[in-house]
Amino acid sequence: MQSPWIVTPKRNLNAKVNLICIPYAGGGAGIYLPWTDKLIADVELHIIQLPGRGSHYSRKPIDNMSELIDSLFPQIEHLLTQDYVIFGHSLGTRIGYELVKRAIRNKLAAPLHFFVSGSASPKKKATKKQTYLLSNKEFISELKSMKGTPQEVLENKELMDFLLPSLRADFKIADKYFCLNNVKIPCHTSIISGTEDHIAEEHINDWQNFFIHKKRYKLAGNHFFINSHSSEVIKIVNQQLHNILYKIKY
Secondary structure: OOOOOEEOOOOOOOEEEEEEEEOOOOOOHHHHHOOOOOOOOEEEEEOOOOOOOOOOOOOOOOOHHHHHHHHHHHHHHHHHOEEEEEEEEEEHHHHHHHHHHHHHHHHOOOEEEEEEEEOOOOOOOOOOOOOOOOOOOHHHHHHHHOOOOOOOHHHOOHHHHHHHHHHHHHHHHHHHHOOOOOOOOOEEEEEEEEEEEEEEEEHHHHHHHHHHEEEEEEEEEOOOHHHOOOOHHHHHHHHHHHHHHHOOOO
């Protein structure tokens, strides 16, 4: 029986590498499901599904990074014993980084590649204000300003009442996370950002200090370019996966 922590849209028995994708705060597996039939062959897609959403809705959302990694790692460890690649967007990138740190601490190999998408480095706090403490009205207004949640969802009170606990939990992790134990991951990284994102360039580029080699990409769009310009993101992912699988130098 598959863990509710992992959504594997399409099994690939011939896969040579696991692509593990982690959503942004408030996001679910649906962000990456459209990638299923657009990835190159020899890759199996696995999407992390945090508690409080999708088929994992019955578990209480987790609002602490340490507790999240403690709970997630045992569920995904079997995927990390094989060749794997991490893709995270925004908070998902930071979760991915902490997950890899835990893997290395447990004597597992580093990923073959790590995609940093829409995120400041772990040395920079993600937000200046504690969004998770806002009233429901203010919290929803903040979500509207971020332009990452469909308007029809934001205007559906019953649905928002259902989603708010997991949204607040994610934002609490994002608001409070700060990396004190810097670990340099022995793999290459692709750093992707949107040209209209609010994250300072210096804080995005600082990710290069956490890996042995980096390639930098800038795409049109705001913080949620992963949705608005998904085809360009997938093109970058496929190119790097091709390089990895067929031993092409960066």
